[in-house]
Amino acid sequence: MTFFIHLYCVVWITLLTACSSTTGRELLNGQNVVSVAPIKVFDESMYPRFAEPIPNVTVTVGKDALLACVVDNLRGFKVAWVRMDTQTILSIHHNIITQNPRISLSYNDHRSWYLHIKNVEEVDRGWYMCQVNTDPMRFRKGYLQVVVPPSIIDNMTSTDMVVREATDVTLVCRASGYPEPYVMWRREDGQDFNYNGESVSVVDGETLTITKVSRLHMGAYLCIASNGVPPSISKRIMLMVQFPPMLSIPNQLEGAYIGQDVTLECHTEAYPSSINYWTTDRGDMIISEIPAPPSVFTTTLKSVLDNQTIRKKGQLQIVQTNDAVSSTFQGEAFGEQIRDFDFYEENSAPTTSKKKLLFLILLVINAARQMLL
Numbered sequence: 001m002t003f004f005i006h007l008y009c010v011v012w013i014t015l016l017t018a019c020s021s022t023t024g025r026e027l028l029n030g031q032n033v034v035s036v037a038p039i040k041v042f043d044e045s046m047y048p049r050f051a052e053p054i055p056n057v058t059v060t061v062g063k064d065a066l067l068a069c070v071v072d073n074l075r076g077f078k079v080a081w082v083r084m085d086t087q088t089i090l091s092i093h094h095n096i097i098t099q100n101p102r103i104s105l106s107y108n109d110h111r112s113w114y115l116h117i118k119n120v121e122e123v124d125r126g127w128y129m130c131q132v133n134t135d136p137m138r139f140r141k142g143y144l145q146v147v148v149p150p151s152i153i154d155n156m157t158s159t160d161m162v163v164r165e166a167t168d169v170t171l172v173c174r175a176s177g178y179p180e181p182y183v184m185w186r187r188e189d190g191q192d193f194n195y196n197g198e199s200v201s202v203v204d205g206e207t208l209t210i211t212k213v214s215r216l217h218m219g220a221y222l223c224i225a226s227n228g229v230p231p232s233i234s235k236r237i238m239l240m241v242q243f244p245p246m247l248s249i250p251n252q253l254e255g256a257y258i259g260q261d262v263t264l265e266c267h268t269e270a271y272p273s274s275i276n277y278w279t280t281d282r283g284d285m286i287i288s289e290i291p292a293p294p295s296v297f298t299t300t301l302k303s304v305l306d307n308q309t310i311r312k313k314g315q316l317q318i319v320q321t322n323d324a325v326s327s328t329f330q331g332e333a334f335g336e337q338i339r340d341f342d343f344y345e346e347n348s349a350p351t352t353s354k355k356k357l358l359f360l361i362l363l364v365i366n367a368a369r370q371m372l373l
Helices: 002-020 297-303 335-339 350-372
Strands: 057-060 065-074 081-085 090-093 103-110 113-115 125-133 138-152 162-163 169-172 176-178 180-189 193-194 199-200 206-208 219-226 233-248 266-270
Touching: 057 065, 065 138, 081 113, 113 138, 113 193, 138 233, 162 169, 169 180, 169 233, 176 219, 206 350
Parallel strands: 057 138, 162 233
Antiparallel strands: 065 113, 081 090, 081 125, 103 113, 125 138, 138 176, 169 206, 180 219, 193 199, 219 233, 233 266
């Protein structure tokens, strides 16, 4: 490092000496500069001194950076900015030497010297030196840190996946940025999931490997990359798990009266979605789109029995509340007899039951006849 510092000093002194032979000599960038040879002073108190260290600067890529060098007692000495790692002289006194158009210089009261770098790029990261042409040369240095927010590398990251249940699956997420991003996985809905026998909410690392994946793993997963430089970034990956249909039936036995509506429920679970249909016990497919033919008897019977309590031997009372039929027949002459009618009564003979059933049928027929008149 000492060798390079002396090398900068020699190069700079040579440049100043070449320029000092003619006051106002024109440099490559078209600006005039007045320069003098290095000054050697034996009285230490006459030397310039740096009022403060050059602070390290951190800037996000694409933003502007500012490096400050403050020198007291500069007098006739000159200040220069040098890029240390590339051995590039950026400026001397009031003049820009580098051909980089993003770099400029400003100064204040012959004391504060500012190096401006516009639209910072990653290549600008490194050490910068502020020099004064004393003999020996005096300098201060500061570091420009260029940080880059994270980004997902799409061509190295998994896309939506479809896998079979009980197989192993690996999701990969690659991210770039400076400092190196930290990558983690979680479900989009925020729920915990089984990760190789353990219930977790977050998995660290660029890869998410699930052994013996199940249908419960199905859903959207987020790969999130962050490195302390806002904003963090995420990518959504859908994991679909194929499995054969599974059936569940809430009620395996349903009962209904003649003419009453009935609903049979069958719940299915499958991926891809299953094609569901009903058949009879003989294997005939039931097409629900074809309506049943109308029947005066069944419609009238439903009307008569609406909102009535039917008691059946050995079972709980069942209240029929069928709203499908809008008409509610309530015959004046037969209302009291129907309201509390028993299909079966304890200690009653079969003949009596048949008579009661026949009587009920006659009531219904008579009621229907009255409605048609």
